[in-house]
Amino acid sequence: MKMMKTALATAIVSSLFMGVTAHADGHEISDNELRIGYLADMSGTYRDLAGPNGEEALKMAIEDFGGKVKGKNITVMSADDRNSPDVASSTVREWIESDKVDMIQGLVASSVSIASTKVMNGTDTMGLVNGSAASSITNEHCTPNHIHWTYDTYPLANGTASAVVAEGGKSWFMVTADYAFGHALESDVTRVVESNGGEIVGGVRHPLSTDDFSSYMLQAQSSGADVVGLANAGGDTVNSIITAGEFGLAQAGQTVAALLLFLTDVHALGAETAQGIQLTTGWYWDKDKDARAWADRFYDRTGARPSMVHAGIYSSTMHYLKGVEATGSDKASDVRAWMADNEINDMFAKGGYVREDGRMVHDMYLAEVKTPAESENEWDLYKIVRTIPGDEAFRPLSQSKCSLVK
Amino acid sequence: MTMIFGVPAAAFYGQLLLGLINGAFYALLSLGLAVIFGLLKIINFAHGAQYMLGAFAAYLLLETLGINYWVALFLAPIIVGAFGVVIERFLLRRITHIDHIYGLLLTFGLALVIQGTFTNWFGVSGSRYPVPEALQGGINLGFMYLPIYRAWIVAVALVVCFAVWFLIEKTKLGGYLRAGTENSALMQAFGVNVPLLVTLTYGFGVGLAALGGVLAAPVYSVSPDMGSNLLIVVFAVVVIGGMGSIVGAILTGLMMGIVEGLTKVYYPEASSVVIFLVMIIVLLVRPSGLFGKGT
Numbered sequence: 001m002k003m004m005k006t007a008l009a010t011a012i013v014s015s016l017f018m019g020v021t022a023h024a025d026g027h028e029i030s031d032n033e034l035r036i037g038y039l040a041d042m043s044g045t046y047r048d049l050a051g052p053n054g055e056e057a058l059k060m061a062i063e064d065f066g067g068k069v070k071g072k073n074i075t076v077m078s079a080d081d082r083n084s085p086d087v088a089s090s091t092v093r094e095w096i097e098s099d100k101v102d103m104i105q106g107l108v109a110s111s112v113s114i115a116s117t118k119v120m121n122g123t124d125t126m127g128l129v130n131g132s133a134a135s136s137i138t139n140e141h142c143t144p145n146h147i148h149w150t151y152d153t154y155p156l157a158n159g160t161a162s163a164v165v166a167e168g169g170k171s172w173f174m175v176t177a178d179y180a181f182g183h184a185l186e187s188d189v190t191r192v193v194e195s196n197g198g199e200i201v202g203g204v205r206h207p208l209s210t211d212d213f214s215s216y217m218l219q220a221q222s223s224g225a226d227v228v229g230l231a232n233a234g235g236d237t238v239n240s241i242i243t244a245g246e247f248g249l250a251q252a253g254q255t256v257a258a259l260l261l262f263l264t265d266v267h268a269l270g271a272e273t274a275q276g277i278q279l280t281t282g283w284y285w286d287k288d289k290d291a292r293a294w295a296d297r298f299y300d301r302t303g304a305r306p307s308m309v310h311a312g313i314y315s316s317t318m319h320y321l322k323g324v325e326a327t328g329s330d331k332a333s334d335v336r337a338w339m340a341d342n343e344i345n346d347m348f349a350k351g352g353y354v355r356e357d358g359r360m361v362h363d364m365y366l367a368e369v370k371t372p373a374e375s376e377n378e379w380d381l382y383k384i385v386r387t388i389p390g391d392e393a394f395r396p397l398s399q400s401k402c403s404l405v406k
Numbered sequence: 407m408t409m410i411f412g413v414p415a416a417a418f419y420g421q422l423l424l425g426l427i428n429g430a431f432y433a434l435l436s437l438g439l440a441v442i443f444g445l446l447k448i449i450n451f452a453h454g455a456q457y458m459l460g461a462f463a464a465y466l467l468l469e470t471l472g473i474n475y476w477v478a479l480f481l482a483p484i485i486v487g488a489f490g491v492v493i494e495r496f497l498l499r500r501i502t503h504i505d506h507i508y509g510l511l512l513t514f515g516l517a518l519v520i521q522g523t524f525t526n527w528f529g530v531s532g533s534r535y536p537v538p539e540a541l542q543g544g545i546n547l548g549f550m551y552l553p554i555y556r557a558w559i560v561a562v563a564l565v566v567c568f569a570v571w572f573l574i575e576k577t578k579l580g581g582y583l584r585a586g587t588e589n590s591a592l593m594q595a596f597g598v599n600v601p602l603l604v605t606l607t608y609g610f611g612v613g614l615a616a617l618g619g620v621l622a623a624p625v626y627s628v629s630p631d632m633g634s635n636l637l638i639v640v641f642a643v644v645v646i647g648g649m650g651s652i653v654g655a656i657l658t659g660l661m662m663g664i665v666e667g668l669t670k671v672y673y674p675e676a677s678s679v680v681i682f683l684v685m686i687i688v689l690l691v692r693p694s695g696l697f698g699k700g701t
Contacts, residue, residue: 206670
C-alpha cells in the first residue's frame with residue numbers, strides 16, 4: 001500500500017513537471033511513455049511473413065535505438081488480428097482509448113489495414129502499414145495518420161508483369177483470389193500487360209484458401225496462354241505452384257508468374273520446385289552488406305531469414321523513433337511530418353522518402369528464384385535481376401485519388 | 407471442336423476425371439468419419455487434425471529418419487492411429503455416457519490444440535514432401551495430362567474404401583462390431599470385449615485419416631492448417647451421404663468431387679460453397695441423408 005502511495009505521488013509530481021516542460025514548447029511524450037501496439041496475423045495464413053518474427057523485428061529496432069526515447073520508456077503490446085477487420089478495428093479502438101497507444105505497427109491483411117487506419121484517422125495515433133499489399137491503402141483509403149512502407153500491388157504488377165511480357169509472354173491466363181486484394185492485383189496486372197502489347201486471354205477467380213488447384217491449372221493449360229499469372233497470396237500461391245509443377249505446365253512451354261511471393265513462401269516451396277520463378281520484392285536479405293548484417297542478427301534471434309515485411313517493420317520503427325526523438329512528440333501529425341521531411345537511408349532502403357499520400361517510395365527489386373545448383377543454403381533463394389527505381393515502381397502522384405494530394 | 411455446355415469436350419472430360427480424383431480423396435476421408443460416427447456415435451472433429459498429423463508423420467519420418475514414402479504409407483497411419491487409441495482410452499471413454507455434443511466439443515478442442523502446437527513448431531508456410539520416384543511424371547490421355555501420382559491416389563482410395571466396407575459389412579469381425587455398438591451389454595455377456603473393440607475402431611478411423619494425410623503430402627503443401635479447411639467439406643459429405651452410412655460416405659464423396667470439379671469450370675467463385683448448397687437441399691428434402699436409414 002505504501003509503495004502504491006509513493007508511486008502515485010511520484011506520478012503526480014512528475015506529471016506536474018512534465019506539464020510544465022511540455023507546455024513550454026507544445027510537444028510531449030504523452031503518458032510519460034511511448035506505447036507501441038503490434039497488430040498482425042499471429043496464427044493464420046500470414047503468420048510466417050509477419051507474425052511473431054515481426055514482433056521480434058520491432059523489438060530489435062527498439063533495442064537498437066537504446067530502449068528509450070527522450071529518456072522515456074518504450075513499451076510494446078501485441079494482438080492477433082485473426083485477419084479480421086472487425087477484430088482489428090475493435091482492438092485498435094481499445095488501444096487508442098484505454099491503453100493510449102501512440103503507434104501501431106504490423107498491419108498485414110489489406111482489409112485489416114484499411115479498417116484499422118480508419119479508426120486511427122483523426123486521433124494522435126500513428127499507423128505503420130508493413131504487411132499489406134493493396135495499393136488503395138495510400139490511394140482512396142489514405143489518411144494523415146498512416147504510412148505504407150514495404151511494398152504494394154502497383155510495383156508488384158509493374159515489376160513482374162512487364163518483365164515477363166518483355167521476355168515474350170504476350171498472352172496471359174489469370175488465376176485470381178476472389179477478394180479485394182486479388183481483384184486489385186489482377187486489374188494492375190491487366191493494365192501493365194495490355195499497355196505493353198500483351199493480352200489477357202482468360203482467367204478464373206478462386207475462393208480464398210483453396211486446397212486443390214488442379215482444375216484451375218488444367219483450365220490454364222487448355223487456354224494455351226504463354227503465361228499463367230497468379231494473383232493470389234500465401235498458401236494459395238504455394239499450392240498453385242506445386243500443382244502447376246505436377247501438371248507439367250513448364251514442360252508444355254507455359255511460364256508461371258507469381259505476382260506476390262514472399263521469401264517464406266519460396267522457402268516453403270524450396271529451390272527445386274520454385275526455380276526460375278520471377279517475382280518482385282521490396283527487399284531481400286542478401287541484397288547488400290547492410291541487409292546481410294541485419295539479417296544475420298535477425299537469424300540469430302529467430303532461426304529464420306527475414307521477409308521483406310520483417311525488414312520493413314524494423315526500418316519503419318527506427319525511422320519513427322528517430323522522429324519522436326527529434327520532435328520530442330508522439331503525436332501522429334508531428335512525427336509523420338518529420339518522417340516525411342527526412343530521407344530513409346538504412347538496411348531497408350537508400351534514399352527512400354515518404355510522399356504526401358503516405359506512400360514510402362523506395363527501390364523495388366525484380367528477382368528470380370535460384371536453381372538448386374545455384375542455391376548454397378536453404379535461404380539462399382533469389383538473384384536480383386533488376387533494380388526498379390522507386391519513382392518508376394510506385395503509382396505516380398499524378399494518378400492519385402488520395403484526398404491529401406493537392 | 408466438340409463442345410459440352412460451352413466447354414471443349416476434352417477440357418470437360420479432364421475436369422470430370424479430376425473431380426473423380428478429388429472425390430476419391432473425399433471418400434477416403436469421409437469413410438473414416440463415417441466409421442467413427444456410425445459405430446461409436448462420436449462426432450470426430452479432430453479428423454482434420456489427424457489427417458494433418460498423418461502428413462506430418464510422413465514428412466518427419468523422411469526428414470529425421472530417412473524413412474521413405476512406401477514405408478510411411480503404413481507406418482504413419484499406425485503411429486497416428488496409436489495416438490487415436492490413447493485419445494479414446496483416456497479422454498473419449500470418460501464421456502461416452504453423456505450427450506454426443508461433449509464428444510464433438512472434446513475432439514474440436516483437441517483439434518485446436520494439435521493445430522496450434524504444430525503452428526508453433528513449424529509455422530504456417532508448410533513444407534514440401536517429394537513425390538516418390540516411381541510415381542513421378544504423367545501420362546498424356548489425349549484430353550488431359552494425368553500425373554501418375556493422382557492416378558495412384560484414386561487407386562489406393564478406392565481399394566481402401568472397398569476393403570473397409572467389406573470388413574464392416576461382410577465379415578464376422580464387422581458383425582461383432584456392429585452388434586457391440588447396438589447392444590454392448592449383450593455382446594459382453596457373450597464374452598466379446600466391447601471396450602477394446604471400440605478403442606480399436608476409433609484408432610482405425612484415425613488411421614484412415616492419417617492415410618489420407620500421407621497420400622496428400624506430395625500434392626499439397628504439408629502445413630498445420632491443411633486439415634481445417636478440408637474437415638468441414640468432409641463433414642458435409644458425411645451429412646449428405648447420411649450420418650454413419652459407410653456406403654453413403656464413399657459414394658457421396660465421389661459425387662461431391664465431381665460436382666465441385668464441374669463448378670470449378672462453370673462458376674469457380676462458387677466452388678467452395680457448392681457442396682454446402684447440396685447439403686442444405688438434401689437436408690431439406692431428405693433429412694437423414696441420401697443413403698441414411700431414416701431417423
